[in-house]
Amino acid sequence: MTETYQRKVLNIAKLTLVLGTLCFIVYKLFFAYNIQDLASGNNFTFTNSKIILLTATVLLIVPNIAIDSLKWKLVMIQHEKVSWLQSLQAVSAGIALGIITPNRIGDFAGKALFLKTYDKIKGAIASFIGSIAQTLAIVCCGSVGLWILTLQQQYINNVQFYCGLVAIGILLSLVYYLYINIHWLNRIISWRKITPYVDAFTHYSQKELTTLFILSLIRFGIFNIQYFLLLHFFDVPIAMQYAFPSLAAIFVVQAFVPSIILIEMGVRGATALFFLGLFSTNTSGILLAAYSLWILNIMFPALLGLYFILKLKARSAA
Template identity: 35%
Template sequence: MNRKILKILFSITVLILSYGFITYKITHFNELKSFDIEPFIYKTGNLYYFSIIILLMFMNWNVEALKWQKLVRKIQDIPYLKALKAVFAGITFGIFTPNRIGEIGGRIYFLDKGKRTYGVLATSIGSYAQFIVTIAMGILGFTLFLLLYPELIHIHSFFNQLTAILLFLLLGILVWSFYNIKRIKPVLLKLPYLKNKSGQIEYLSYESTKSLSFIILLSALRYIVFFTQYYILLKLFEVDINLTQAIVSITLTYLFLTLIPTTTLVELGIRGSLAIFFIGIFSENTLGIVLASIFIWIVNIAIPAVLGSFFILKNIKTNKPIPN
């Protein structure tokens, strides 16, 4: 069997696994089975807010496409639409892989051969920026929790203070390393995949402070977008929390979701559990919390993964399967 056929089979396998995973996750949640979505959507005002959530989904991934386009511009000048296709294809690849690591493979698929290692590193920088923003927002949420809701904290204050200090320390290290890629080059070269990629790391280390700050800004914008989506969904499902409580609980949910190593097979379950734990501090509407968590996954992961599959199919038809 020649190499081209193997690549086509691999692409088709990715699509089957992606669709199978989405179908499995949606059909195996009891909350969705007992939930009648049609009258809910057409309830006065709900359709309007659902439309906003969908528009925010496109805004979310368009911002990510712009971020990725900026990161790979030194490697390959790709059109914005191609960058958007790469982002959606990455979601399709990543949906069934641990911590969605497959997203990187889906994106570099759209780069020319010989430039894909640079693409991996550039994509990693973008993910790192998003991680920094998530940590920073998590610290904000945790700090607000300590200051505004001390009566809800049942852990010794020393432990809380120590946790806050460690989080700030972690954030400081992350920000410093983000702006000093060249200085941590020896550490990166110890990683198996990067040990022979000194030139590529050196090349990417010349990103200007202004350029890196712009990447952080885009990452922060993405965070605001999916925070807004989550808050709207919680309101739609009648989870009665105010904006301050939402900032505390949603930022902590995303913080721990990021810090806990997961596979995509269990991510939705962990997402729901964390949401119940943190948002449940302020609301007893457990069903509403779970439904909001499921719908945010459907809107931001499942739907984009389906869209990404069309771009993969198009490349299969034009004999451009996933390259090495």
């Protein structure tokens, strides 16, 4: 395959991706999420305090992306030296590809595009480590959040309380143990064609996996703080002791719903209304907060990712 042909194929692929992603974003904002109608139906007024809330929420995008970039650097540390810029490019490109693919599988491929020396298929598989760490953080916090919500909403006797507490403790301990011993996966999967790629999981120590998990917890905390600030920005003043368990529950439900475009659009709003609706009747405010979180943490980085993908050269993508 000549370099000229590679360049043409890559340019067509990039153009298709950019147009597809932009169409998807426009569809989300103006048709699926119906932002304009929601905003007009919300008696919203700008005040100095709301400007501070919005500014703080937007600024939190920086540590959010920075932590995700650091996670990618740590994932690749055993395979290839990745610069901060390269990591930022990989993470944002992963988000861009992730939003237009089922279950965000494009995220793994998007990150691997910017690897220079390491095998891109192995790189995409290795990126599962960071995703698993983030999912584990969501499961841990979400399980606790669901349990706290249960305690807040109905009476539970001492036996039920301690049984539930022990069950959650055992479940989370088991999941965490499996995570820090993920190298066992290489022994379970023995198919010769796949083994060389799954071997990427064996390169991480328990200390490195724990570091990824802690970073994922911090990132999950940032998501929750942003969500909480947006709720208050859109006049949904839910107290912290009720808001944070509800938000953790929302994230854990969304994490396990198949991310097919039509399903995800309904689930994002439905889960927010189900849990936050327990404490507020401001439906439009709840939906605006949920969709604004998507705009800040998914749409903006995805647009940045599209820029990096457009700048990608044929030889780098090969």
